[in-house]
Amino acid sequence: MTDSPESYEAAVERLEEIIDRLDSGQSGLRETLDLCREGRELVKFCAAELDEVGEGLKELRLDDLAARLEVGSEQS
Amino acid sequence: MEQPAQKQAGTGLPGPYAVGRYAGKLQEWMRERARVQLIGEVTGVGRSKVQAYFELRDGDGAIPCAIWLNDLEKAGLGDGALRDGAEVVISGGLDYYPGGGQASPNFCFRATHVRLAGEGDLIARLEALRKQLRSEGLFELQKQLHRPRLPKTIGVVTAETGAARRDLLAGLQRRGWGGSVIWGFAPVQDRHAAPAIGRAVQDLAARPEVEAIVVTRGGGSLADLWAFCDETLCRTVAMLRVPVVSAVGHERDKTLIDDVAAVACSTPTHAAEAAVPLDCVAARESLERCAVALRRAGEGAIGTRSRHLGALARGPARALQRERSKLNQKIREIRAASERGLAERAASQKRIGTVVLERARNRAVGADMEKRRAALHRAAVALRAHEPERTLERGYALVEGEAGEPVTSAEAAAAAGEVKLRFADGRVRAKINEAGEGDVERDR
Numbered sequence: 001m002t003d004s005p006e007s008y009e010a011a012v013e014r015l016e017e018i019i020d021r022l023d024s025g026q027s028g029l030r031e032t033l034d035l036c037r038e039g040r041e042l043v044k045f046c047a048a049e050l051d052e053v054g055e056g057l058k059e060l061r062l063d064d065l066a067a068r069l070e071v072g073s074e075q076s
Numbered sequence: 077m078e079q080p081a082q083k084q085a086g087t088g089l090p091g092p093y094a095v096g097r098y099a100g101k102l103q104e105w106m107r108e109r110a111r112v113q114l115i116g117e118v119t120g121v122g123r124s125k126v127q128a129y130f131e132l133r134d135g136d137g138a139i140p141c142a143i144w145l146n147d148l149e150k151a152g153l154g155d156g157a158l159r160d161g162a163e164v165v166i167s168g169g170l171d172y173y174p175g176g177g178q179a180s181p182n183f184c185f186r187a188t189h190v191r192l193a194g195e196g197d198l199i200a201r202l203e204a205l206r207k208q209l210r211s212e213g214l215f216e217l218q219k220q221l222h223r224p225r226l227p228k229t230i231g232v233v234t235a236e237t238g239a240a241r242r243d244l245l246a247g248l249q250r251r252g253w254g255g256s257v258i259w260g261f262a263p264v265q266d267r268h269a270a271p272a273i274g275r276a277v278q279d280l281a282a283r284p285e286v287e288a289i290v291v292t293r294g295g296g297s298l299a300d301l302w303a304f305c306d307e308t309l310c311r312t313v314a315m316l317r318v319p320v321v322s323a324v325g326h327e328r329d330k331t332l333i334d335d336v337a338a339v340a341c342s343t344p345t346h347a348a349e350a351a352v353p354l355d356c357v358a359a360r361e362s363l364e365r366c367a368v369a370l371r372r373a374g375e376g377a378i379g380t381r382s383r384h385l386g387a388l389a390r391g392p393a394r395a396l397q398r399e400r401s402k403l404n405q406k407i408r409e410i411r412a413a414s415e416r417g418l419a420e421r422a423a424s425q426k427r428i429g430t431v432v433l434e435r436a437r438n439r440a441v442g443a444d445m446e447k448r449r450a451a452l453h454r455a456a457v458a459l460r461a462h463e464p465e466r467t468l469e470r471g472y473a474l475v476e477g478e479a480g481e482p483v484t485s486a487e488a489a490a491a492a493g494e495v496k497l498r499f500a501d502g503r504v505r506a507k508i509n510e511a512g513e514g515d516v517e518r519d520r
Contacts, residue, residue, distance in 0.1 A: 008226040008354070015366055022373040029381050036374035043367045050360055052228055053255040057248060062231070062260040062279055 005042065008049045015042045099174035099181060106183075111169040114139065114185065115197050117267065118162045128158060129184070132166060135307055141166060143187040151190045161268060163193035163299060198298045202305050206332060209307075214314035218338040221319045225354040227287035229256040231280030231318075233273055236261040240292045240323070240344045247348025252356035258286060263303075264293035270306030277309075281318040288351045289316070291333060292323040292344045304331035313337060323347035468500035476503070 005011035018039045021027055027035060116132035116139075123129070129142040143151075143166070148158065158164070166187040175181035209215065234240045236259070248257070260276030263269040273291065280289050291313075293301070303309065304324045310332045313320050319338035324331045326342055334340035341347040468474060475483040476496045483489045489508050496503045 007224060019366060019369055029377055032373060032377040036370050039370040043363055043370065046363050049226055050356055053226065053253050053356060056254045058256040060256060060258045062258055062276065065258065066279065
């Protein structure tokens with residue numbers, strides 16, 4: 001797999017397909033190795049996605065963001 | 077109303093009438109209209125010495141209303157109950173004050189009774205609005221939106237102070253989610269909150285990083301939650317391109333926003349689960365299992381096939397040995413068969429030879445016998461040709477002595493004195509005469 005998955009859901013869905021295929025025992029050596037390689041990439045992608053929301057909840061206020069936006073537009 | 081004496085040329089309309097009289101007739105006509113109940117929100121309350129006046133309003137329009145103070149007192153609402161923002165039901169009918177020389181005319185709905193709107197009244201209005209929005213297909217739009225299982229940023233509209241905020245945060249943290257929450261704080265009590273809630277929802281939806289919006293507040297009466305039944309707010313939510321999770325009150329599908337939202341939840345905790353469908357803790361464990369399964373599958377595929385290849389590699393040698401054994405066996409069998417064949421063939425040849433020889437011998441013996449027979453015949457013929465009898469048959473006579481021995485000379489014959497003459501048909505005795513002449517005697 002050369003392209004990154006579109007989303008976490010897409011990655012997990014593909015990962016489940018790969019595991020099912022491997023569990024079926026019907027894949028040949030070349031396919032198995034390719035699937036494992038693709039699966040590892042997907043696991044890495046999913047882990048990175050989880051890491052992004054794993055560093056502690058951040059709270060922002062809409063008012064503050066709007067104010068920042070206004071200041072930014074004035075400065076520019 | 078009486079017809080005028082004549083019509084003004086060019087207008088085509090009746091009149092002109094005396095305005096005071098027309099106003100009086102109008103008052104009569106209005107007071108003859110059916111008496112009804114109206115429901116709406118009170119605004120612009122004012123009082124005179126004898127009556128209270130206000131506007132009764134909803135999203136579609138308003139009517140000026142008035143109630144005599146004694147009727148208001150009879151209603152028993154209590155002090156201050158008739159205030160701006162109160163949702164009330166009034167009973168009465170149309171009225172018109174024609175005014176006078178100095179007094180201004182005035183149109184109003186003359187209320188003779190007023191009560192605060194109850195749950196039933198609100199539900200009736202809500203159902204009508206619900207029916208309307210459903211018929212426009214507004215309940216389905218949000219539900220067709222994709223809801224990411226793992227949003228990184230969510231927006232939340234709720235009161236800044238309140239249990240809903242705390243419960244939502246707790247729910248998010250329980251799922252192991254540590255993304256960003258953008259708070260769009262807004263009042264959430266009664267219908268006046270609706271515009272602020274609508275603005276917050278729209279502002280959050282306008283931010284590209286926001287992947288889902290939660291609108292939440294704690295429980296309350298339907299009147300308390302009325303802002304979330306506001307038609308404008310609900311239409312706004314329905315048209316958003318960001319999925320909205322509603323968790324208003326503690327009963328699902330009570331407020332109208334529950335109907336138009338992508339998901340309706342009963343509590344802020346449930347809203348957290350709907351906004352972040354993925355349980356991050358469980359997802360990490362699942363991902364670890366996937367990684368292990370992949371590692372095993374990869375290693376297993378190679379290991380299994382290596383063993384298989386090893387077995388295959390040993391296979392030719394075993395197969396060769398097997399074939400060699402078979403070959404040796406065949407050789408032994410062939411040799412044995414060959415020996416048996418040779419022996420049989422030799423025996424057969426021998427038998428054939430014997431037969432052939434026998435036949436040849438037989439043939440040879442036969443030929444020899446023929447030859448011999450022929451030779452014998454020829455000899456016999458020749459012999460017969462030399463037999464004295466043949467000569468005797470031709471007229472010759474054989475001279476024999478007494479003993480039968482041939483007398484082959486005249487001298488021997490003379491010496492013998494007597495001889496036998498053998499003819500073909502018999503012998504006769506003869507006496508030898510010295511002169512050569514003699515007597516011949518017959519022996520037979």
